[in-house]
Amino acid sequence: MNPRTPEHAIAVTGLRKTFGERTVLDGVDLHVPAGSVFALLGANGAGKTTTVRVLSTLLPFDAGEIEVAGHRLPSDARAVRADISVTGQYASVDKLLTGRENLVLMGVLHHLGRRTARVRADELLRRFDLVDAADRRADTYSGGMRRRLDLAMSLVARPTVLFLDEPTTGLDPRSRRDMWEMVRELVREGTTILLTTQYLDEADELADRIAVLDGGRIVAEGSSAELKRLVPGGHVELRLHDAAQLARASAALPDAGIDRGTMMLTIPTDGSIRSLKALLDRLDDPTLSVESFALHTPDLDDVFFALTGAGRKEAVR
Ligand SMILES: Nc1ncnc2c1ncn2[C@@H]1O[C@H](COP(=O)(O)OP(=O)(O)OP(=O)(O)O)[C@@H](O)[C@H]1O
Ligand SMILES: [Mg+2]
DSSP: OOOOOTTEEEEEEEEEEEETTEEEEEEEEEEEETTOEEEEEOOTTSSHHHHHHHHTTSSOOSEEEEEETTEEETTTHHHHHHHEEEEOSSOOOOTTSBHHHHHHHHHHHTTOOHHHHHHHHHHHHHHTTOTTTTTSBGGGSOHHHHHHHHHHHHTTTOOSEEEEESTTTTOOHHHHHHHHHHHHHHHHTTOEEEEEESOHHHHHHHOSEEEEEETTEEEEEEOHHHHHTTSOOEEEEEEESSHHHHHHHHHHOTTOEEETTTTEEEEEEOOOHHHHHHHHHHTOOTTOOEEEEEEEOOOHHHHHHHHSSSOOOSOOO
16 A cells, blocks of 8 residues: 555565464555554454564564564564564563663663663653652552553663554553553654554554554554544434334434334434534424434444454444
8 A cells, every 4th residue: 555665664565474374464564654653453363462573573474574663674683673662562571670670671781881771760760750669679560550661661772663562451541641641752752653452542542543453464554534434424323202203203314224122213424513403403393302312423443343353333223
């Protein structure tokens, strides 16, 4: 879809990855513009973590062309490793060390030198609101603190491309929002972020572009708005008082779906003020009493259900 150009921080064409007999990635194409947030969605087992592990040099792959931060894989794996960082689905924090020790150790592993590593650790402890807990062992941290420490550790070496595998799984709503704010700040500083998530609101909130992985391939890619346009439009649900009212309302609304069991009418709409006004005008009958009126506009959940074999919401009638 997108031609590979140097402004892509990640460019993947035809990526194949098998585990024994099993093909997990079967020709994946991804192009992530530099300085953007790209979200990879997919059901459990779709291959998100596998993709992240391949792109971050942790796993070999069977076929395809991969360029990360301007370096090719597998030939330039060292150069890729120098420019990227990964925060995995399973935290890499050493629980027996304190938060500060974890950060300093990471700095030393990245050849910062002990003094610079300490300065960087202090900086990150402040930024991630871990100063008070800095000298406590990480096994005394809450899940949210451990996640923050994990993210801080992946930033020690100032990566240009950051992979975040399910960065907010298990976080409370406030910690999720804090994490999102940190991601936005990193992007403002020029970092490119590829994240995987199970939370479609997270992709909606954070990602410039979103790709949906299913059956080993990318089945859709685009901005959140573009993806939402792929699924059937929104609808209005009206609940009427009784069968007689239902019949009268449905006579006024010929394209409405009708459910006599629940006394509901479902009317397709593009959600615009104009179409809603037209709908309400047709219902402007003093003898009709509408019990409830709900507008449903397609969200990423609808996109996900429509595009993946992950199951189906109650069919909209
Ligand atoms: N090392 C491995 N050996 C064999 N099979 C593997 C290995 N790693 C992953 N798989 C298989 O590859 C498939 C994709 O796994 P992966 O972890 O990439 O999925 P995921 O999209 O990250 O799922 P989740 O949402 O549950 O994290 C799964 O069927 C998994 O069992
Ligand atoms: Mg995973």
